[in-house]
Amino acid sequence: MAQSRTTQHAVHHTPRRLPDIPRLFLARMESLLGDEYAAFLASFEAPPSVGMRVNTLKIAPEAFRRLAPFDLTPVPWCAAGFTLAGDSEPGKHPYHAAGLYYIQDPSAMAVAELLDPRPGERVLDLAAAPGGKATHIAALMRGQGLLVVNEIHPKRAWELAGNLERWGATNVVITNETPEQLADRWEGFFDRVLLDAPCSGEGMMRKSEAARVEWAPELVHGCALRQSAILAHAARLVRPGGWLAYSTCTFNSDENEGTVVRFLDAHPEFELVEPVRRPGFSPGRPDWVGRCRDVACNASTTVRLWPHLAPGEGHFVALLRKQGKHPETPAAGLWRPTRLRRPIEAAYHDFCAAHLTRAPADERLALIGSYLYALPPDLPDLTSLRFLHPGWWLGTIKGERFEPGHALALGLRPEDTRLSVSLPPDSKDLAAYLRGETFRDTGEDGWALICVDGFPIGWGKRVGGIVKSHYPRGLRRM
Numbered sequence: 041m042a043q044s045r046t047t048q049h050a051v052h053h054t055p056r057r058l059p060d061i062p063r064l065f066l067a068r069m070e071s072l073l074g075d076e077y078a079a080f081l082a083s084f085e086a087p088p089s090v091g092m093r094v095n096t097l098k099i100a101p102e103a104f105r106r107l108a109p110f111d112l113t114p115v116p117w118c119a120a121g122f123t124l125a126g127d128s129e130p131g132k133h134p135y136h137a138a139g140l141y142y143i144q145d146p147s148a149m150a151v152a153e154l155l156d157p158r159p160g161e162r163v164l165d166l167a168a169a170p171g172g173k174a175t176h177i178a179a180l181m182r183g184q185g186l187l188v189v190n191e192i193h194p195k196r197a198w199e200l201a202g203n204l205e206r207w208g209a210t211n212v213v214i215t216n217e218t219p220e221q222l223a224d225r226w227e228g229f230f231d232r233v234l235l236d237a238p239c240s241g242e243g244m245m246r247k248s249e250a251a252r253v254e255w256a257p258e259l260v261h262g263c264a265l266r267q268s269a270i271l272a273h274a275a276r277l278v279r280p281g282g283w284l285a286y287s288t289c290t291f292n293s294d295e296n297e298g299t300v301v302r303f304l305d306a307h308p309e310f311e312l313v314e315p316v317r318r319p320g321f322s323p324g325r326p327d328w329v330g331r332c333r334d335v336a337c338n339a340s341t342t343v344r345l346w347p348h349l350a351p352g353e354g355h356f357v358a359l360l361r362k363q364g365k366h367p368e369t370p371a372a373g374l375w376r377p378t379r380l381r382r383p384i385e386a387a388y389h390d391f392c393a394a395h396l397t398r399a400p401a402d403e404r405l406a407l408i409g410s411y412l413y414a415l416p417p418d419l420p421d422l423t424s425l426r427f428l429h430p431g432w433w434l435g436t437i438k439g440e441r442f443e444p445g446h447a448l449a450l451g452l453r454p455e456d457t458r459l460s461v462s463l464p465p466d467s468k469d470l471a472a473y474l475r476g477e478t479f480r481d482t483g484e485d486g487w488a489l490i491c492v493d494g495f496p497i498g499w500g501k502r503v504g505g506i507v508k509s510h511y512p513r514g515l516r517r518m
Contacts, residue, residue, distance in 0.1 A: 056441055059084060061245055061483065069291065072328055076348070083348040088247035090144035091352065092130060093172075094120040095139055097177045098495060099206055104140060107493070108134075115351060117318035118149040120179065121353050122271055126378050134465045137474065137515070138495040139206040139450055144172040147243070147345040147352030148289070150303040151236060152176035154315050154343065154357050155285040159184035161231040162418055166219055166274050169196035171203035172288075178209035186418045190215045190222060201428050202515075208450040210401070210432040211416040217426050219273035225275045226420050228367070229402075232283045235274040237267045237299075243289040243354020246347060264294045271303050273390050275310065280364025284310065287357045291327035296356040297342060301329055303360075310360045310507045312341040320350030324358070375430070377406035387442040388412060388434070395444075395487045400451070401432060410437050410447075449489055449499050461500065471502065473509045476498075476516040481507045 062085060070077045094101045094113065102230045105112055110128050115121030123146055130136055130143055150175050157163045159182045168174040178187055189212060191197040191202065197216045204212055215222065229351040241251035242262045242450055244495045271286060278284050288295050300400055304310060315321075324342030340348075345355040384407055392399035401414030408430060415431040435445040454460040461481055463470040469479035474497075481488075482505050490507070499510040 059246070059249075059252060061252055063413065064178075064257065065242065065255055067244075072293075072325070079348040081263045082344065083346075084246050086246075086347075088153060088353065089146055089347070089351045090124045091115060091144050091149065092122050092124055092141045093118065093144050093149055093176060094122070095207060096120050097173070097183060098138075099140055103286045108135065108141075114273055115146045115149055116320050118146075118153055120337070121146060121149040121164055134470060134474070134492040135495070136495065137206070138492050138497040139208050140495060142172060142175050142203070142207070143354075144176075145289075145352050146212050147261060147350065147355035147449050149176065149287060149352075150173055150318070150355060151234065151287045151347060151357050152180060152319070153318075154359050155234050156234055156285065157181050157185075157187075157232050162186045162229060163188070164222075164230045164233045164277055165189045166233060166235045166277070167191065167238060167270070168303065169193065169200040169476045171207075173234060174212075175203060175207045175209065177234070178204065178212060181211065181486070183209070183211055184320055184418045184497075185211060186213070187211055188213045188215060188217075188420075190217055192218055193214065197428055203465075204449055205433070205447045208452045210317065210414065212432070213419060213422075213430055214414065214428040215425060216428055219270050221425065223273040223276040225425065228279045229420055230277050231279060233274050233278050234285045235271055235286070236287045237270060237295075239263050239267065239288040239290040239295050240292060241289060242291045243347075246353060260290075260294060261289075264292075264299055267295060267299045271299065272306070275307055275362070278362045279367060280362055281366040282362050283313075284356060284360045286360070287350070287355065289353065291354050291356075293325060294412055296344075296358075297324050297326050297329045300342065300358045300360075301326070301403060301451070306349050309363050311363065313359045313361050314341055315343055315357070315359050320345060322346055322349055324356070326338055331351065365414060367417070375415070375423070377415065377430075380405055383440055384412070384437055387437060387440055391435075391442040391444065391487075396452075397458060400434070400448075404431070405434075406430065406435065411435075412437055412442065444487060444499055446510075446515075449496050452489060452496055454491055454496065457489040459484060459489075460496075461468050461488050461502075462491040462494050465492050469499075471517075473498070473507070474511060474515075474517045476509045476511055476513065478506050478508050480505055 094104045112122035165174045169191040174189045240263045244251040322344045343357045357507040404415040413431040414433045433447040472479045500507040
């Protein structure tokens with residue numbers, strides 16, 4: 041199946057010829073778009089739009105714009121979003137390793153903006169890998185409340201975990217379960233749920249050869265059936281009065297308006313909500329659906345983003361609300377982990393006393409294997425569920441000592457530590473550190489937070505004027 045997510049990549053704005061696009065797809069789009077078809081087809085000859093969304097947990101968008109060595113233009117529907125011009129490679133810049141931005145298609149930035157998660161809420165991203173929309177939600181929640189991100193495929197779940205770790209999100213739980221299993225356990229628990237559904241990826245054809253090669257009418261039909269099944273599970277997870285956002289990166293009406301219409305026919309407790317309109321947002325096309333309820337036939341109640349009308353590739357978003365009154369208590373039971381043994385708690389507190397100015401999340405600690413976590417509030421019961429991380433991974437217990445984890449470094453600020461080393465992005469010492477090599481730096485011995493221009497990028501341990509890199513092996517640069 042064609043990938044339906046945006047991945048991290050370099051920016052290459054070079055002239056293009058029209059890619060080899062399936063003829064059946066083009067014929068269908070010509071019959072649907074009419075006079076717009078010529079402009080739509082011409083968009084495939086332009087280079088794909090490349091976007092960058094600033095991590096507002098770490099830096100304000102305008103401050104980043106003054107700092108960054110990139111040619112940036114604001115995205116009209118996302119205050120933290122920009123499009124990039126030129127042949128820069130933002131994925132290789134140390135600011136990326138420090139989690140200052142996520143490389144994301146501009147159209148994909150519309151989804152979390154429309155879901156509009158609020159600090160303190162309970163939010164679920166049901167099919168979250170590789171993490172573009174999950175990191176966006178985390179930023180909008182400002183570290184407050186509970187964000188559960190789920191990915192059913194184990195390899196992609198670990199990619200998701202890496203992106204959230206770099207983001208510095210500290211209130212996130214990462215699960216690796218089926219939507220049905222989560223719905224059975226946590227029915228009615230979440231204030232807001234996002235289903236960025238696996239799809240045929242028609243909106244990615246300009247940038248993805250796989251999307252072009254794998255496309256077929258049978259793929260579209262199979263995706264629509266699968267989306268309807270997952271959307272039904274997603275609906276069960278929303279509390280009364282809560283919100284559900286459904287999105288795809290495809291143009292096909294059967295996967296978009298058609299899936300929404302079928303959902304509303306089966307779930308009268310949900311209603312479509314008029315979204316906030318931004319420049320570049322086009323209305324949905326219910327006229328492309330053969331049969332629909334009156335409420336679903338209102339073209340203004342869904343959003344389409346087109347590559348010939350706005351920056352970015354293709355995207356579709358529907359915002360729905362579940363009728364009913366907000367319950368006063370969570371529908372699912374909360375997880376109560378076993379209290380830490382005294383030696384483990386002492387090891388963590390000893391590290392904090394020696395190396396930090398405060399002990400983060402001291403009141404909600406849990407040990408899973410040898411990993412020490414800070415659990416977010418309102419964490420639902422994880423017993424018998426598959427998960428990668430039940431909260432903020434602080435570090436590892438090794439015998440009677442605590443060793444800090446990379447996720448702890450990326451979630452801190454320099455003022456949270458007693459020792460830190462800040463290096464410019466073009467520093468040879470920083471390059472050595474990112475390769476896992478030592479560098480010289482005078483100062484007090486101990487664990488130091490290594491930073492680029494004041495933004496944490498990982499841990500180092502200074503002994504006798506030599507800093508040993510503790511940058512994770514899997515992230516090191518050759």
